[in-house]
Amino acid sequence: MQATYDANTVPAISVSELTHSFKGHQALNQVSFAVMPQTLHGFVGPNGAGKTTTLKAICTLLKPNWGEIQVFGHSVRAESIAVREKIGFMPDHFSMYRQMTVFEYLDFFAAAYGLQVAQRDQVINDVLTLTDMDGRRDDLLSGLSRGMQQRVSLARVLVHDPDLLLLDEPASGLDPRARIELMEILRELRRMGKTIFISSHILTELAELCDSVTIIDRGHVRFSGPMDALLDAEDETPRFSLKLSQPPDNAIELLLGLDGIVAADVPEYSSGNEFNLELDSAVDSNIVLSAIIALGLPIISFSRQRKQLNQAFMDLTTRGVPT
Amino acid sequence: MISGTQTLFNWSLRADTKSIYPHIVRACFTGFMLLAVLAAWANSLSGVAPGLEFFEWICRLNVLLISVSGISYFVSAVTEEKDSGTLALLRLAGVTPLVIVLSKSTSRLISALMLLMIQLPFTFLAITLGGVTWQQIIGAYLALAAWMCMVANVALFCSVRCNTSGRAATLATSVLLLFFAAGPILTGVAGLTGVSWISPQFLAVCENLHRHQQSILITTRLTEIFSATGAGDFLALQFWRSVTVGAAMFLLSIVFFNRYSEPADDNTHGTSAKVRRFTIGRCWKLPIVWKDFLFFTGGRTFMFTKFFGYTLLVAGISAFHQLDHRDTTEWLNNELTWNAFIAVTCLLCVEVLLYASGSLFQEVRQSTISSLTMLPCSTPHLLLQKLGACGLALTPGALWLVILLAYRPSAITEPLSGTAVVSVVFEVLLCAHLTVLLSLYTRWAALPIAIFVTAISFMCCPFITLTIFEFSGRLARLNGISWSIFLGAIVNFMWGWLFVLLPMEIEIINRWNRLSRE
Numbered sequence: 032m033q034a035t036y037d038a039n040t041v042p043a044i045s046v047s048e049l050t051h052s053f054k055g056h057q058a059l060n061q062v063s064f065a066v067m068p069q070t071l072h073g074f075v076g077p078n079g080a081g082k083t084t085t086l087k088a089i090c091t092l093l094k095p096n097w098g099e100i101q102v103f104g105h106s107v108r109a110e111s112i113a114v115r116e117k118i119g120f121m122p123d124h125f126s127m128y129r130q131m132t133v134f135e136y137l138d139f140f141a142a143a144y145g146l147q148v149a150q151r152d153q154v155i156n157d158v159l160t161l162t163d164m165d166g167r168r169d170d171l172l173s174g175l176s177r178g179m180q181q182r183v184s185l186a187r188v189l190v191h192d193p194d195l196l197l198l199d200e201p202a203s204g205l206d207p208r209a210r211i212e213l214m215e216i217l218r219e220l221r222r223m224g225k226t227i228f229i230s231s232h233i234l235t236e237l238a239e240l241c242d243s244v245t246i247i248d249r250g251h252v253r254f255s256g257p258m259d260a261l262l263d264a265e266d267e268t269p270r271f272s273l274k275l276s277q278p279p280d281n282a283i284e285l286l287l288g289l290d291g292i293v294a295a296d297v298p299e300y301s302s303g304n305e306f307n308l309e310l311d312s313a314v315d316s317n318i319v320l321s322a323i324i325a326l327g328l329p330i331i332s333f334s335r336q337r338k339q340l341n342q343a344f345m346d347l348t349t350r351g352v353p354t
Numbered sequence: 355m356i357s358g359t360q361t362l363f364n365w366s367l368r369a370d371t372k373s374i375y376p377h378i379v380r381a382c383f384t385g386f387m388l389l390a391v392l393a394a395w396a397n398s399l400s401g402v403a404p405g406l407e408f409f410e411w412i413c414r415l416n417v418l419l420i421s422v423s424g425i426s427y428f429v430s431a432v433t434e435e436k437d438s439g440t441l442a443l444l445r446l447a448g449v450t451p452l453v454i455v456l457s458k459s460t461s462r463l464i465s466a467l468m469l470l471m472i473q474l475p476f477t478f479l480a481i482t483l484g485g486v487t488w489q490q491i492i493g494a495y496l497a498l499a500a501w502m503c504m505v506a507n508v509a510l511f512c513s514v515r516c517n518t519s520g521r522a523a524t525l526a527t528s529v530l531l532l533f534f535a536a537g538p539i540l541t542g543v544a545g546l547t548g549v550s551w552i553s554p555q556f557l558a559v560c561e562n563l564h565r566h567q568q569s570i571l572i573t574t575r576l577t578e579i580f581s582a583t584g585a586g587d588f589l590a591l592q593f594w595r596s597v598t599v600g601a602a603m604f605l606l607s608i609v610f611f612n613r614y615s616e617p618a619d620d621n622t623h624g625t626s627a628k629v630r631r632f633t634i635g636r637c638w639k640l641p642i643v644w645k646d647f648l649f650f651t652g653g654r655t656f657m658f659t660k661f662f663g664y665t666l667l668v669a670g671i672s673a674f675h676q677l678d679h680r681d682t683t684e685w686l687n688n689e690l691t692w693n694a695f696i697a698v699t700c701l702l703c704v705e706v707l708l709y710a711s712g713s714l715f716q717e718v719r720q721s722t723i724s725s726l727t728m729l730p731c732s733t734p735h736l737l738l739q740k741l742g743a744c745g746l747a748l749t750p751g752a753l754w755l756v757i758l759l760a761y762r763p764s765a766i767t768e769p770l771s772g773t774a775v776v777s778v779v780f781e782v783l784l785c786a787h788l789t790v791l792l793s794l795y796t797r798w799a800a801l802p803i804a805i806f807v808t809a810i811s812f813m814c815c816p817f818i819t820l821t822i823f824e825f826s827g828r829l830a831r832l833n834g835i836s837w838s839i840f841l842g843a844i845v846n847f848m849w850g851w852l853f854v855l856l857p858m859e860i861e862i863i864n865r866w867n868r869l870s871r872e
Contacts, residue, residue: 092724093871115730126722130649132627135634139645142637143729151637169627 041104043068043195043226044089049098051084057250058084059095064245064255066228068103068194071221073241073258074230075340077348081250082230083123086199089228090120102195116144119188123200123230129173133164133183136172137190144191151190158186162216178209185216196220198229202236214240238262238340246347253347262337268293270336271316273306276329282306285326291319307336363457367464380472386415386810387476405483406490410580412476413494416469417572420498421530422806423466424505426799429522431458432513432611437719441615451611455604459510466502470495493579493588500596501572505530507603514607515614518719520712523801528704537571540564551677570595642726642736646743650716651709661750664701668694668754688765695758695766702751703782709744710789711801714862718794718869727870733863772839773823776846777816781808783850787858794865822846 044066051059059081066072076082087093089100091111100107102114128136134155141151159165162182172180181201188196198217202210214236217227231237237244238258245255254261275282286295286306291314296307310319320333390411397407432454435441444454480486509526516522544560546552568574575592633655638644647653671694672685679687686694714737717723726736759766785808792800823842830838 087871090728092727112730112732115728120724120728122724124721126720126725128645128649128720128722132630135630135637138637139641140729142639142641142644143731145730148636169630 040067042066042101043070043103044072044228045099045101046085046089047099049085049088049095049100051081051088051093051095051097059088059098060250062098062247062250062252064252066226066243068226069221069224070242071217071227071229071240073237073244074228074247075232075234075237075244075344076247079249080247080348082247083199085247086120086197086228086230090118090197091115092120116191117193118195118197119191119193120197121184121188121199121201123203127172127180127184130171132169132171133159133175133186134168136183137186140187141190146191154190154192158189161189161219162186163212178205181205181209181213182216185213189220193225195226195228198227198231200230200232202231202233210236234340234344244340246344248348254343258340261343262340268309269312269316271308271310271319271333272336273308273323273333274331275304275306276331278304278306278328282328285328286323289319289322289326290314291322304331360457363461367461380469383415383419383469384472387412387473390415391476391479404485405480406485406580408483409477409480409486409491409494410576412473412480413498413576413580414573416473416498417501417576418806418809419469420466420502421505422802423469424502425509425523425526425530425802426796427462427466428459428506428509429513429526430519430799431455431462431510432607433516433519433522436517436615437519445615451608455510455514455607455611459506459604463506466506470498489588490579493590494576496588496593497572497575497579497590500593500600503600504570504596504603507600507607511603511607511610514611517614520715520719523711523799524708527801527805533567534571536567537564540567549678570599572596640739640742642739643742643746646713646740647746650713651743651747657747657750660705660747661753664698664750664754667697667701668758671697686762688762691758691762691765692769695755698751698754698758702748702755705748705751706744706782706786707789707801707804709747710786711793711804713740713744713793714790714866715793715800723866723870727867733866737863737866772842773816773820776823776843777812777819780819780846780850781812781815783855784808784811787855787862791858791862791865794862794869819846822849 042065044064046065047063049059049062050057062081062085074082074085084093088095089102089107091107091114094108103117105113105117107114128139131139137155137158138151141154146154155168156165159168162185164179164182164186167175167179172183175183181204185198185201188198201217202213205213210233217229217240221227229237229241241258243255243257244261246253246261273286279285283295283297283306286292286308291311292308293311294307294309297303298305298307308319310316316335323330323333390408393407393411395404397404432441435444435454435458441454477491481488481491508529509522512522512526512529513519516525540560540563544557544564547554547557569591572592575590578590633653634648651657652659668686671690675684675686675690676682717726727733729736785804788804788807789800792803796803822845823839826842826845827838830836830841835841
């Protein structure tokens with residue numbers, strides 16, 4: 032369910048003109064974007080684009096050279112303690128006390144956030160249930176698999192009930208099942224009203240999961256806004272999918288002979304009854320559809336192809352690693 | 355085998371050369387040399403042979419430096435691979451224990467030899483100044499080389515034996531300190547000829563052991579070389595024995611390599627949930643105190659063990675007194691109370707330094723700094739909680755100090771001067787601060803380097819303390835203040851804290867914050 036906002040809604044994260052360099056390398060250059068409350072916001076970019084630097088600046092670990100960051104209206108620079116209470120940060124590498132059990136680890140962080148013993152019991156039970164780890168509460172962290180450690184790490188950032196979760200590559204190194212389960216947990220957290228800011232390389236899953244996205248490349252924001260706005264952006268040649276029940280052998284020739292169809296081909300690995308069509312942007316797609324029906328082809332479906340996040344990402348970012 | 359050794363050797367040498375710390379150590383060493391030149395020049399004014407005096411300075415400094423650098427360089431030779439989890443990869447690549455030990459230690463040996471190389475101009479200067487013979491120079495350098503061989507290989511063995519660099523450094527430092535302390539201890543025991551219950555055979559064994567220990571000790575050999583009788587035989591007993599011990603340790607390192615190449619297991623509390631609930635319990639209101647007390651210092655179990663150990667030590671000294679004076683009703687006489695107090699103090703100091711070297715370093719090693727920094731509390735508050743955990747773990751030793759002080763106050767306060775107390779306490783604080791600070795910069799050398807720097811500073815600290823005591827005492831007398839000793843102590847600590855410890859504390863916080871961003 033997409034939340035609605037008025038002009039007075041305070042963004043969960045507001046980053047404006049964030050600039051940072053270290054050792055002569057410009058990591059961030061005038062980075063600006065906003066994340067609205069109760070949304071799942073993806074943060075993507077190639078390696079070395081500045082994602083982790085931005086995340087560290089948001090979670091108060093890094094003081095940027097220039098720019099302002101606010102979390103729920105609190106300045107990260109001036110009110111770092113207040114900001115830390117509102118956020119839960121899960122870094123891309125595991126930082127665990129491996130000699131502790133799952134319960135001891137969560138109990139430690141809950142106590143560090145000032146929760147009383149009775150409260151801690153309740154919270155730990157809740158987060159363990161949410162992350163499906165309640166059967167492993169007495170296991171040593173050193174004995175858990177990477178996927179389970181990831182879940183414990185996620186449980187850890189939830190113990191103080193933060194409004195904003197900052198997750199840096201939470202699905203890296205997970206097997207497909209663990210990744211799908213993690214995404215389910217994130218959806219559940221969004222339903223619970225949390226704002227989630229997630230940095231990831233797995234674009235297909237982000238496209239399904241996120242309400243909005245920011246694409247960063249070489250320290251510059253290339254796009255920031257709703258996912259739909261990115262994926263439904265108008266192309267010069269709109270692409271459509273056509274599916275026929277029993278296509279004739281010369282279907283491609285017939286289609287290319289119609290006005291308004293610039294290109295037609297059969298997608299790779301298809302059974303032969305699907306076609307990709309590129310239309311002339313000046314021609315109405317309804318007219319093309321009427322022409323196909325007029326040809327007598329047995330149509331099952333005719334739909335506009337949505338741009339893939341992968342494609343958008345490749346269009347917006349630059350090849351190679353920054354020097 | 356040759357190509358594997360060469361590749362590893364090249365890689366290790368390159369990594370060591372790129373590191374800035376060995377270069378800093380060499381620069382500091384050269385600085386001390388210049389100070390030694392000045393001291394020799396000052397001594398030459400009073401007619402003493404300046405060359406011999408200067409060369410003696412160089413050699414004594416070398417002993418300290420070889421002992422420290424021997425531990426610092428060599429304890430990480432194998433443990434750095436264990437720490438980074440690359441030892442198994444090397445083994446999978448077919449690299450044998452001999453190749454690993456040989457290549458990793460040779461690159462370090464070259465680094466250590468660089469320290470001796472930079473002394474050559476100063477040695478020629480000593481000859482120019484006069485008073486030192488070629489025989490003395492060759493004899494001294496051979497003795498130092500043999501000492502380096504022994505210390506380096508003992509450290510290498512510790513590196514093979516232990517799971518982490520920290521544990522290896524602790525073990526090697528303890529072995530070396532025990533070796534140096536063995537001399538006075540064995541002399542003391544061997545001198546107890548008047549004690550009725552100690553058998554003469556036991557005393558003879560102690561005497562014998564002391565003679566063997568002295569025959570390996572570098573300081574004894576250097577004294578022999580610089581005495582009026584001269585160097586004598588170049589390859590003395592010290593040389594052969596040190597080289598033999600070094601070679602034996604090298605062989606043991608290879609033999610036991612496979613047995614001790616497993617990664618570290620940090621869990622000391624067992625896996626049983628019931629036992630852990632009893633020994634660990636729920637997190638306290640000061641969570642970092644709880645975490646460090648239980649998972650770094652060993653928790654309640656280890657605290658009780660330590661208390662039992664300290665009790666055994668004092669009980670042993672008391673039993674010694676009871677056996678020697680069967681008719682006495684007192685537990686300890688004045689002298690033994692003082693000895694017990696000193697023994698407990700020394701152990702407490704060792705505990706302080708070990709905690710200082712590991713408290714923050716364990717967070718660096720486990721990459722948990724950013725998780726702690728993200729907690730809603732300031733860095734000083736967080737570090738104070740870590741200090742609190744170490745303080746709690748030190749209570750058994752501190753409790754025994756209080757008990758001994760309460761039992762015979764005069765036995766302890768009478769031999770102590772204000773200057774000595776202030777100097778020692780300040781030096782321990784300085785060493786602990788340095789160790790904490792250095793543990794955030796180096797992976798393994800924090801404790802040895804801190805001890806080295808503190809040992810150097812100890813030469814001038816009592817002088818400064820005495821001056822401040824004298825000045826504050828006069829000031830107190832002028833103003834009619836009778837407790838001038840307390841004024842002196844307060845002024846000393848204030849100056850020491852303000853100009854030495856506080857800057858270090860600020861740097862510790864800054865370094866911690868910098869590391870949390872990495």
